[in-house]
Amino acid sequence: MTTTTETRGILIDEANFAGKIYIDGEWVTGSGGEIASIEPATGNTLAMVGIAGADDVARAAEGAARAQKEWAATPHPVRAAVLRRAGQLWEEHAEEISGWNVREVGAIPPLAGFALHVTAAECFEASALPSAPRGTVLSSEQPRLSLAEQVPVGVVGVISPFNVPLILGIRAVAPALALGNAVLLKPDPRTIITGGVSMVRIFEEAGLPAGLLQLVPGGAEVGEAMVADPRVRVIAFTGSTRAGRSVGELAGRHLKRAHLELGGNSAFVVRHDADVDKAVNLATWGSFLHQGQICMTVGRHLVHESLFEEYVSKLAAKAESMHVGDPATGPVHLGPLIDEVQRDRVHALVQDAVAQGAVLRAGGTYEELFYRPTVLANPPREAAAYCDEVFGPVASVVPFSTDDEAVELAAATDFGLSLGIVTEDVMAALEMARLIPTGIVHINDQTVNDEANTPFGGVGASGTGSRHGGAQASVEAFTETRWITMRREPGAYPL
Numbered sequence: 001m002t003t004t005t006e007t008r009g010i011l012i013d014e015a016n017f018a019g020k021i022y023i024d025g026e027w028v029t030g031s032g033g034e035i036a037s038i039e040p041a042t043g044n045t046l047a048m049v050g051i052a053g054a055d056d057v058a059r060a061a062e063g064a065a066r067a068q069k070e071w072a073a074t075p076h077p078v079r080a081a082v083l084r085r086a087g088q089l090w091e092e093h094a095e096e097i098s099g100w101n102v103r104e105v106g107a108i109p110p111l112a113g114f115a116l117h118v119t120a121a122e123c124f125e126a127s128a129l130p131s132a133p134r135g136t137v138l139s140s141e142q143p144r145l146s147l148a149e150q151v152p153v154g155v156v157g158v159i160s161p162f163n164v165p166l167i168l169g170i171r172a173v174a175p176a177l178a179l180g181n182a183v184l185l186k187p188d189p190r191t192i193i194t195g196g197v198s199m200v201r202i203f204e205e206a207g208l209p210a211g212l213l214q215l216v217p218g219g220a221e222v223g224e225a226m227v228a229d230p231r232v233r234v235i236a237f238t239g240s241t242r243a244g245r246s247v248g249e250l251a252g253r254h255l256k257r258a259h260l261e262l263g264g265n266s267a268f269v270v271r272h273d274a275d276v277d278k279a280v281n282l283a284t285w286g287s288f289l290h291q292g293q294i295c296m297t298v299g300r301h302l303v304h305e306s307l308f309e310e311y312v313s314k315l316a317a318k319a320e321s322m323h324v325g326d327p328a329t330g331p332v333h334l335g336p337l338i339d340e341v342q343r344d345r346v347h348a349l350v351q352d353a354v355a356q357g358a359v360l361r362a363g364g365t366y367e368e369l370f371y372r373p374t375v376l377a378n379p380p381r382e383a384a385a386y387c388d389e390v391f392g393p394v395a396s397v398v399p400f401s402t403d404d405e406a407v408e409l410a411a412a413t414d415f416g417l418s419l420g421i422v423t424e425d426v427m428a429a430l431e432m433a434r435l436i437p438t439g440i441v442h443i444n445d446q447t448v449n450d451e452a453n454t455p456f457g458g459v460g461a462s463g464t465g466s467r468h469g470g471a472q473a474s475v476e477a478f479t480e481t482r483w484i485t486m487r488r489e490p491g492a493y494p495l
Contacts, residue, residue: 011093011201012100012193014047021050021217022200024063025210030056032218037193040106040336040369041326049192052216054225057184060214061231064155064182067211072152072180076130083130083178085206087123090116093202097166099328100194105165106335106369108327111290119166121452125470126174132471134479144487150479152180153233153257157226159247161239162188162338163293163391165195167450172236172259173199173213175474182212184226190338192217227251227258234478235259236468238295241389241415241461248464259466259477261457263389264417265299266447267410269432270311271403271423272304279307279422280314283395286420286446288322288373291334292393293342295462296418296440296448299390301397302409308399312361312377315395319362319373334393336369343369346392350374353385353396363393387413403432410436417458418447439463 019034020027032051039046052060071079090097094116101112134150156176160169165187176183187195196215203213216222227235227250235258237247244262251258268286270279286298303311322333337343343366350364353376363374373393379386386396400406410419410432418440421429426443433441439458442449450456455467467473 011096011205012197017047017049017197019048019050021052021056022213022215023056023060024067024214025204030216030218032056032222035189037104038190038339039103039328040338041103041328046100046104047193049197049217051189052186052218052222054221057216057222057225057229060184060216061155061226061229063211064184064214065231067209068152068154068180068182071182071209071212074180079130079178079180080127082203082206082208083123083127083174086174086202086208087120087127089202089205090120090123097194097198100198101166102327102335104194105162105191106327106338107290108332108335115164115166118450118452119170122167122170122174125452126178126474129175129178129471129474130180132475134475140485142485142487142491144485144491147484149482149484150475151482153478153480154181155184155232156181156478157184157186157229157232157235159186159223159226159235159237159239160188160195162191162195163290163295165191166198168238168261169195169199171452171456171468172477176236176478177203177208177212179475179478181478182214184214184216184232186216186218186222186226189217189219223247224250227256228254230254232256236477237261258464259468260464261295261466261468262462263391263415264295264297264458264462265387265389265413265415266296266418266420266438267300267302267413267436268298268420268447269406269410269422269429270301270303270307271406271421271425271429272306273424274304274307274422276307276310276314280311280318282420282422282446283315284318286448287395288319288334288393289448291337291371293338293391294448295389297391298420298447299394299396300386300409301395302400302406303397304406305399305401308397312375312397315397316361316375319375319395322373324370324372334370334373337371337392338369340369342391343371346371346390346394349385349388349390349392350376350394353379353383356380356383358383358385358396381412389415403428407432407435414461415458416460417462418442418449420445420447439467
């Protein structure tokens with residue numbers, strides 16, 4: 001029998017969290033006051049949410065450090081059970097949480113459902129970490145036992161963005177908790193309910209002890225306080241390259257690790273032997289899913305000159321046929337951009353590209369926050385809509401004549417997150433990919449992919465080499481390595 005929201009009860013009840021933050025297991029008033037959670041599709045207020053201040057961060061870090069010691073000493077089956085139960089709760093409350101994702105974030109229902117699937121999977125994957133081996137027996141030239149042990153870092157600060165707040169928060173929160181750490185979570189102020197309140201409530205219901213997950217939403221002041229607090233030893237940040245540089249610089253001054261998953265401007269290469277219809281299908285998903293507000297979004301379409309006009313025409317026709325509207329009221333392909341600031345930035349980039357000579361083949365218009373999927377043909381290579389991250393539904397398409405030129409175009413960027421190549425010759429694609437620095441490669445697929453057990457991250461302006469996902473990456477991210485030796489008798493030294 002299918003379980004309904006009514007029989008389970010409401011997980012996210014505004015009566016409990018309205019205007020509050022979450023510290024040491026209690027909903028309390030934050031020193032930053034409160035703001036409205038706004039539905040971007042309508043402009044309506046969904047709920048009032050609390051904002052933290054720097055003093056709240058200090059209080060949360062103190063409580064987290066205190067709770068973490070006992071949690072790290074908790075038997076691994078207990079920690080694993082909490083993560084497993086959290087995964088089950090994401091599934092049980094998927095309909096309710098997806099509803100918040102659609103309304104607060106502007107995600108279309110299929111994307112909201114996918115986010116819940118990955119979020120649950122992240123918890124299930126993390127539930128295997130408490131019992132996983134985290135040590136190595138080392139050789140030693142001395143008569144002793146020599147070991148390398150992975151121990152929890154202590155307190156982890158997680159800073160997550162607005163665009164996919166569930167996945168981009170849980171992929172750090174779940175493994176950090178599983179490995180014996182406590183977490184301070186700072187979701188984007190625009191998506192506090194989806195990216196913060198829902199996560200707190202899930203782990204609260206899963207039996208996580210108080211103090212181990214602290215919710216401190218806020219702006220730059222809160223993020224800076226989190227990075228600077230000496231009790232927070234690791235920062236897991238997902239967001240723009242610009243903001244990531246600031247986080248990394250501040251973390252460096254405080255001598256702590258910062259795992260930075262940053263922006264992208266992913267290339268999608270369509271070789272001469274590609275099926276254009278199949279390539280356009282992939283490209284439509286890669287460029288326009290979630291209004292292009294995904295770090296892996298296809299930004300640059302590099303198409304062989306023999307296929308260029310057919311590809312542009314079919315991509316433009318597909319863009320013109322897509323429905324844009326409120327995802328909470330009916331089936332649409334694209335929902336709203338997150339706010340006016342983002343909409344105006346996207347539109348300015350499109351207008352600037354056209355002014356520089358790009359041919360507008362579709363879109364380039366909007367109503368309120370609903371931006372039409374846009375196709376720019378042959379924009380100048382210096383146009384920001386082509387060479388920078390747009391974070392909107394804009395596809396820039398340029399031709400190439402040889403594989404060498406395609407490689408040169410794809411690699412001509414500071415970003416290095418994801419890469420897609422469409423071809424009948426997969427070995428040729430693999431050879432091309434080896435010459436294009438990215439953290440992710442998809443051959444005969446588009447660039448927007450995610451699974452809970454895979455190492456996710458970029459290079460260059462897309463990240464500092466750290467990875468999210470999978471046991472190895474999680475252990476490296478959220479533990480410290482300790483060298484331990486043991487002798488039967490005390491050693492004797494000549495001094």
